[in-house]
Amino acid sequence: MEGWALYAEWLGQRAGRLTRTTPLADLGRLQAEMFRAVRLVVDTGIHSKRWTREQAIAYMVGHTGIPEAEVTTEIERYIVDPGQALRLQGRHARDSRRPASGPRRRSARSGSRGREGLP
Numbered sequence: 001m002e003g004w005a006l007y008a009e010w011l012g013q014r015a016g017r018l019t020r021t022t023p024l025a026d027l028g029r030l031q032a033e034m035f036r037a038v039r040l041v042v043d044t045g046i047h048s049k050r051w052t053r054e055q056a057i058a059y060m061v062g063h064t065g066i067p068e069a070e071v072t073t074e075i076e077r078y079i080v081d082p083g084q085a086l087r088l089q090g091r092h093a094r095d096s097r098r099p100a101s102g103p104r105r106r107s108a109r110s111g112s113r114g115r116e117g118l119p
Helices: 002-014 027-047 051-064 069-078 083-095
Strands: none
Touching: 002 069, 002 083, 027 051, 027 069, 027 083
C-alpha cells in the first residue's frame, strides 16, 4: 500500500497537479522525504551495521521528531522485514526515471529486433 502512495504522490507531481507555491505548503512533502531518508538509514543500520533496537529508535526519534511510541512500531517492522524501506524507495526511484509521456521503446529482449525505426 505504501508503495502505491509514493507512486500516486510522484504521479501527481509529474502531471503538474500538485503545485506548491510556498515553503509552508511544501512542509509536508519535505517531512515525508526526511522520514523516507531516515527509514533507509535505520534499515541499513539494523541489518548491515548490526544496530540494536534501541540505537535505531534513538536515531529515528532524533532525526524525525516522531514520538518514540510510533517510531518503535516502525523499527520493529524493519527488524522483521529486512530491506523493506529500500524496496519501497527503490520502486519510487525507478518510477521517477520513466518518461512523462510518449510511447515506450521496446527493448531488444522483447523480440522486436530490427523492426523499430529510428526516433
